[in-house]
Amino acid sequence: MHVWSTIARRSRFSPSASWDQTIADLQLTHRPRHQRYLSILCWQCSMYMIWSERNNRLHRHIFKPPEAIISSIEATIRAKISAIRYSSPRLSSSVFSVWNP
Numbered sequence: 001m002h003v004w005s006t007i008a009r010r011s012r013f014s015p016s017a018s019w020d021q022t023i024a025d026l027q028l029t030h031r032p033r034h035q036r037y038l039s040i041l042c043w044q045c046s047m048y049m050i051w052s053e054r055n056n057r058l059h060r061h062i063f064k065p066p067e068a069i070i071s072s073i074e075a076t077i078r079a080k081i082s083a084i085r086y087s088s089p090r091l092s093s094s095v096f097s098v099w100n101p
Contacts, residue, residue, distance in 0.1 A: 002066050004046045007073050012098055013039040034094035041080055041095075042073075049073050 001017070008015035012035065016022045026040055049069055056062040064072075081099060085092040 003050060003069050003073070004043075006066075006070050007042045007046050007077075008039075010074075010099070011035075011038045011042040013042065032094075034091055035098060037091065038077075038081075038095045038098055041077060045073050045076050045080070049076070 005015045014025070016025060022043070026036075026043055029036070031039075049072055053064055053069055056064070077099065081092055081095050084095075
């Protein structure tokens with residue numbers, strides 16, 4: 001929960017303790033496009049990294065502290081935002097402005 005809460009707050013998304021509520025909040029369309037994009041990107045990246053960490057712990061006995069997982073997520077999100085710069089420069093700039101205030 002600490003990893004997702006940290007990343008969610010950084011993207012200006014209010015994390016919920018309820019899985020159903022989080023999914024419902026991510027589907028809301030009244031927020032600006034760049035905020036929806038960033039929230040969903042953060043959610044997807046966080047879930048993937050947490051799942052990957054779970055598998056590493058279970059199958060390889062490799063443990064990372066939460067801060068290392070958060071750093072990996074932040075680096076991945078920066079890379080993903082940079083990757084859309086050429087196809088959608090306006091969206092990229094808007095998302096970066098939220099991610100890096």
